[in-house]
Amino acid sequence: MAMFKKLLKQLNRDKVRRGDEYEIELSSKMSITVETIQNIVGESDDVIQREIKIGHKIPATLFYIESLCDRLTLEEYVLKPLLHLPAKDAPAVITDRFITSLQEEILTLAEIRVLDSIDNAILQFMSGKTLMVIDGLKRLIILNTIGYEDRAIEEPESEVVIRGPRDGLNENLKTNMMLLRRKIRDPNLTIQVGSLGRRGKRPFAICYMKGIANEQLVEEVRYRISCVDTDDVPATGSLEEYIQDDVLSPFPQLFHTERPDNCVRGLLNGNVIILLEGTPFALMAPVTFHQLLISSEDFYERWLLATLIRILRYAASFIALFLPALYIAMNSFHQGMIPTTLALSIAGSREGVPFPSFVEALIMEATFELLREAGIRLPRHVGQTIGVVGGLIIGEAAVRAGIVSPIMVIVVALTAISNFAIPGFTVAISFRMLRFALMVAAAIFGLYGVIIAYIAINIHLVGLRSMGSYYLSPFSPYSLQGIKDSIIRLPLNVLRRRKAEPRTLDDWREPRK
Amino acid sequence: MTPPNRFQKTDPFQIRGVEMAISLIAVILGTGILYLPRELASDLNTPDGWITIILNGLLVMLVVFLYVRLQKHFPGQNLLQIIENQSWGKWPGQVLRGLYIIYFILALAFILRITTVVLQIYLLLQTPTIITGSIILLTTAYAVSKGTQGVIHLNIMFAPISIAFFIIIFAFNFPDAHFQEILPILGEGIGPVFKGFKHTPLVFLGVEIIFFFMAWMKSREVRALPLNVSIGFITLFNVALTLLGYSIFGFQISKSITFPSIELAKELEIPGAFFERIESLVITLWMMSIFNTISTFHLLAVQNIREQFLPRGNTAWITSGVTFIIFMLAFIFPSISEAFLFGGVIMFLEVSLIILSLVCGYLARWTASMHNDRKT
Incomplete structure (x- = not known):
């Protein structure tokens, strides 16, 4: 208020x-x-x-x-x-x-x-x-005679799951609050509404669980939002930019989600959810790096499968971030690492290519980013065609024309697929950006450049906060409880405590024995 | 537009016992590879060097144990603060701090120089060492800008990777080892074992960090056990490294290879694996470990200089100044063999500083208890 x-x-x-x-x-x-x-x-x-x-x-x-x-x-x-x-x-x-x-x-x-x-x-x-x-x-x-047309509750397109609820948030704040209320029937679910923007005066809602969420966190979120003083805040993405901790960081410091079940999980973990009229994306604060790689589906599948999929996802993140850089490093600096037969065939396939591998990788990655951007803008049915044309035909033609080597096409394709396997859209974007930085580092210093860039990213991450929470929790600061639900997911009856970040007033999900 | 983060004030950083133990592994583990087992082989002339390492590990455990006992009486203070807070302690404390600053800067220069040599031999043949060295220093200077919390958290992040590095080396070299090379055990009696102490303290370079970082711990988490488990772990790994070095290359050859432990990585052959010569990959993993050592020392050097000379005021330039001095010192040595000789000076400083610190610390505890007795 x-x-x-x-x-x-x-x-x-x-x-x-x-x-x-x-x-x-x-x-x-x-x-x-x-x-x-x-x-x-x-x-x-x-x-x-x-x-x-x-x-x-x-x-x-x-x-x-x-x-x-x-x-x-x-x-x-x-x-x-x-x-x-x-x-x-x-x-x-x-x-x-x-x-x-x-x-x-x-x-x-x-x-x-x-x-x-x-x-x-x-x-x-x-x-x-x-x-x-x-x-x-x-x-x-x-x-109160408000009444206007509204979009139906549909399945969110950006976060599809196989096993799990299909409802998604929509543009109406009231509907979104209803979706949350229907899932948590606890009187402690507190929803506070205010309005945002001098001209837009959009209603927004801060939702948290009283008795779980840290009062300081709620106060901090409230304070930061009240500092926003501008004409209009069109979407939660814009709000994020106003209230995040570090504007220069390539990493998202707040979590976007279209799924009410994700919001509910956040609420019960002590996070604060920010809903805004006019956008189907809710903001969750704070977020840690490892939460960005979690999909709500992990909790609906059995734990063994969920664990394996999480490991797969971490591997995908690794590939999405490092593969082109490693290819460049090995090709230009450490040819000795590649097995002889493979090295020979790579050398053979690169024979007609006039560029060094860095330029080759840059061309292919840039082409891919272009295709991806074009695919989003085009009408949905044409978009698929562009995908086929771009991926298959241009790739094949580029190889035939001797602009890139076939192995480069494999590298780029693998990188792209891995990037799509990351559930959080925003963290996938940061990987896309950092990939280019790593490629430059690899082109200058080989593996040494890659490792220095990796260390530098880590230095940045240990200094990063999301609403005062350590971004790399549960690994640093180290928390055994948190690791049970990070790269692996142990059975739900083992996960008896909430996550290490954010700090909560009540750490236990189940009554303490 | 971003409002100031008001959380930091209400949420002070603390190091947990486990985190301190992991940090010790991260800082100490990487340095052993620089001199083991070459120096041991030439010092002892018998393959008994691993016994020296074990004995030295026990001594380090004793140091940790003694310091933890001291720390329990002065929660929230680091060693130099403990000494300086005594009535007699102002000057001794400052002298000790000055010595520590010199030690940290020299050790940094030494480690940096050897690291760049390793990089030149095994990773980047044509890039000048000055360039690789300055890049490491710039990266650690960036890490120092994140403060104690940042450096400790980086240690925790990279420790599993440095452990993985050792496990890779052990697991894949094991089938080729000829353990008769280390026989006979104590073939020339117990005498040569003690000659090894000329270099083994360098293996535990970095144990001094507990004198400074344990001040950040909650008093109830100040315990010697987790730290000594780490020291045991480090000892074990270094013993295994030495034994493997002898048993793969043979004792005589170990003396003449500059970096036997890294040559071990070169010997790796993973059956059926995609990569053929894995040593560049292994070196990159080791880079993280050495980065931990350098960044922690760098931080401590900067912090101590700040506390000694400029307790207040804008001190952002200290990091860059220290970085520059380390850089100059590191490349003053005309050759790597002189750099290795310099290792002896650092080891002497390390050992004498540890002994001096403990003596002063216990003296401080004695005077503090006298003072308290008089009050009551």
């Missing part, structure tokens, strides 16, 4: 619309209040002004936004009771008692509020609620 108050303060300080000269004034005379509201929002054509007489007697004006308001609700639960009110029930002079009876006896709407300030009311009006001005009342009445 602190956030909300801060915004309102700004609203009061600045003029709501710059360049206009008008007074924000709440008067008991309806005409003055109506004029004020017209001054603020009257220029828009979708703002509808409807004048009625409550109980055939008291003049009142309703303002609503056509596109955001549910017309049926308005007609059935607001207009009908008000217009059909018997004249004897309507007093000549508006009293507080009448307003109370309006709320308690007359209107059948779920949410009605009586507000004292125009700023506050306008903020809610802009989200689709109906604003009622009654003659003789120096207050405003807000009626």
Whole structure:
């Protein structure tokens, strides 16, 4: 709520619309209040002004936004009771008692509020609620008549699982909160709503489990979000950039997910979830490097399979990061490492290639990145064709033309496949970027360059924090409990404690024996 | 736009007992490979050097045990602070700190020079050692910028990799070993074993870090056992390395190979494996271990200089200054054999510093207890 108050303060300080000269004034005379509201929002054509007489007697004006308001609700639960009110029930002079009876006896709407300030009311009006001005009342009445079209709950495309729930978050904050509430029916699940952006005023929600999440962490998240002061925050990706710890780092310091089950796992682990209106991606804070390589499916499969798949995933990350660099290093510096027969065949296949292996690798990697970017932009069906054309035909043609060697095509393809096997999209991107840095290091210093680059990445990672949590936990700082659920996943009945990061108020998942 | 991280204040960094033990392995393990078993073979003239290593390991365990007993009385203080906090301790403490600074910088220069030579022989034949050396130093300077927490965490990250390096060497060399080379055990009596002490303390170069890092530990986690398990582990690995070196190359040849342990890696043949000559890969793994040693020493040198000369104020330039001095010193030696001779000086400094520190430390404990008695 602190956030909300801060915004309102700004609203009061600045003029709501710059360049206009008008007074924000709440008067008991309806005409003055109506004029004020017209001054603020009257220029828009979708703002509808409807004048009625409550109980055939008291003049009142309703303002609503056509596109955001549910017309049926308005007609059935607001207009009908008000217009059909018997004249004897309507007093000549508006009293507080009448307003109370309006709320308690007359209107059948779920949410009605009586507000004292125009700023506050306008903020809610802009989200689709109906604003009622009654003659003789120096207050405003807000009626919740929000209703607009929404996307259905669909399976998230960026995080597909075979075995597991298929629901995904969508663009509506309320739906997302519902999805979380339906999975955790614990009164300790706390959802706090605020609004973000000077102009956008998007609602966002901070969700955490009271009694598990560290109060300091929640306070930190709240503080950082309240520091964001900009026109609009269009997506959680933008929010991430404002609130992350290290802007220069190539690694994501907050976790993106479209899956409510991932959010629930985070909540029960003591993380804080940030939901934002208008984006299906939730942010989870804090995150550690190893959590980025975890898929929710790991907990739905049996532990042996999950462990093997995790090891496979770590191997994939290794390949995605190092393979081209290792190829360059071995080809240009340490030919002795390659078995003789293979070395001969590599040399044979590279015979017609005019470039050093670094340039060759750079060409192929850049081509691949290009294909990938093009594949995302193109319509879905054409995109597949581009994949085939790019992957098979261009690769084959490039080999035939003598621009690259066939082994390079294998290296690039293997790297690409491994990159796709990483479940976290954001960490896959950091690997993509670092791969090029490693390739340059390998081209200059061979294996020595690769290892120095690897050490430098590690130095960066030990210094990195995500909302105050160590990024490399559970390996450093070392935690045996954490390692049980990192590269391996032991059976669930062994994982009796929560993860090492973030620190929680209650470390145990199961009652301590 | 990023708000300041307010967590650090409320969440102070602490080293756990296990982490300290792993850190010891990471720092000490990598250096042994530089002189074993060549120096031992030429010092002893009998293949009994491994007994010297075991004896030396026991002595180091004693040092650790004594220091831990001392540390228990002064939680949250490092050795030099313990001494300096005594009424008599200001000057001795500062002298000791000055000696430690000199020792760290010299040891760094020495290790750096030998590392670059190894790199030139086995990894990058044509790149000048000055370049490879300066890259390592720049990387460690970056690590130093992350402070104690960063360096300790790096040690924990890389320790499993350095252990893997040793296990690879042992596992794949074992079938080719001829263990009759190490016989007869104690063929010339117990006498030669003690000659080995001329070089074996270098194997445990880096044990001094506990004097500085244990101040970061919770007082209830200050225990000698995990640390001594690490020392035992290191001793065991170095003994195995020596024995393997003798039994693969033969005792006489071990004397003349510059880096026998790395030659062991060269002998590796993994049956059916993809890679043929694995030594460059093994050297890269060893690089991490030596990086741990260098970065930890670098950090301690920088921290001690800061504490000695500039307890307050902007001290960011100290790291670069220290880096430059180490770099100059490392490449002053005209040749590697002179660098190896220099190892003797470092070893002398190491041993005398450890003894001096323990004596001063226990003196401090004695005066502190006298003081407390008088108060009560």
